[in-house]
Amino acid sequence: MAFHGVLRPGHAQIRVFDLDESADFYSRVMGLQETGRDAQRVYFKCWDERDHHSLVLRKADRAGIDCFAFKVMDTPTLRRLEGRLKEYGVATERVPAGEMLATGERVRFQIPTGHMIELYADKQRVGNGLGDLNPEAWREDTRGIAPLRMDHALLYGGDIDAAHRLFAEVLDFGLVERVKLEDGQTDLGVWLSISNKAHDIALVRHAEDGKLHHVSFMLETWEQVLRAADLMTMHRVSIDMGPTRHGITRGTTIYFFDPSGNRMETFAGGYQWYPDHDPITWTWEEVGRAIFYHDRKLNEAFLSVVT
CATH class of the missing domain: 3.10.180.10 (2,3-Dihydroxybiphenyl 1,2-Dioxygenase, domain 1)
Incomplete structure (x- = not known):
């Protein structure tokens, strides 16, 4: 695009x-x-x-x-x-x-x-260590989980409707997916994209403003997500949920906490989105499957723990 x-x-x-x-x-x-x-x-x-x-x-x-x-x-x-x-x-x-x-x-x-x-608009270019001429496929000196990029954030706050309109009407973000509350009309959450990724930012309705649910880091494959889970266990990292799959975006995921209690995510997959696609809607009775496709239910920490 x-x-x-x-x-x-x-x-x-x-x-x-x-x-x-x-x-x-x-x-x-x-x-x-x-x-x-x-x-x-x-x-x-x-x-x-x-x-x-x-x-x-x-x-x-x-x-x-x-x-x-x-x-x-x-x-x-x-x-x-x-x-x-x-x-x-x-x-x-x-x-x-x-x-x-x-x-x-x-x-x-x-x-x-x-x-x-x-x-x-401007940030110093430092490159990825592979160069721009006849590069290799990956760097041999990576360590740890080694994600490709910082991918997206999920933010919790009150007026997600107005925030959604601002992203759409001013910054040209598109609506990719949404989850409805029990009334079938009110959005519980919206997933927005400015690229052809399944989302670049997501917003979920919450009683308090300005809260972080998670920052997400992209991995290439499901196997790398599983490897990330092994590394988290080796280092005794607190895991919130996963490894599992999302219904929303179809990505594979692990949610975990850094030493200060900020929730992070490793994420792989997810479909490609284009602006001519119709938004996908999830109803309240299927919200568990929307978030955690395999478990088909939400855990309390995922809903309530934010920073």
Whole structure:
């Protein structure tokens, strides 16, 4: 498909209690590559990502997410989308280049679920270590779970209807799947894409705003998901659910917690989506199968534990 605005998820900045403990977890167990540090933060990328970072850890006294960012095509696109946000009635803030390591100017705004979203056009290109001329298939020096990329986030908050409209009407995201509540009319959750992935961001209705359910990292195969589960057990990582399959997106998954209690996901598969596809709807009586296709029921932690 033709990319002309928002390209993809760019980075998630999450809050952790202990920077050294968390940095060790994300490098040794997750297999992310540390790319830099500043006074407050540690930066990581997945091995097949070309840009400087996709995960940022910030030391804080509570876990959760500071912001979720999307990369856009170029600076004129950033200015155009900033203008569309303002015309829509959304207050924006420009964050100067260099405030985040290796990153150009960002446009920051709050969506109706209370989450901070950022758009940016420039980030230092560091490559994936394979080069651009006659590359090999993968890097021999990867370790741990070693995901390909940071893939998406699921955010919990109140007014997901208004947030959905903002993503659709201003940033051109498409609705891929949705889950309905008991009344058959109200959305419990929506899965949105700006690419041809099954989702780039998802929103679920929740009593509190600004909550993180999970940040997801992409693996290539179901076998790598199973290997990730082995590594989590070897390192005594707290697993929430999985390995299993989603009904929504058809992806395979494990949900687990980092040392600060932030839920993460390893994810593989999922179908390709195009804007001419009709959205898939899941009814309330099938919500268990929608989320966990094999178990066909939700566990309490999955519903209630957020940061």
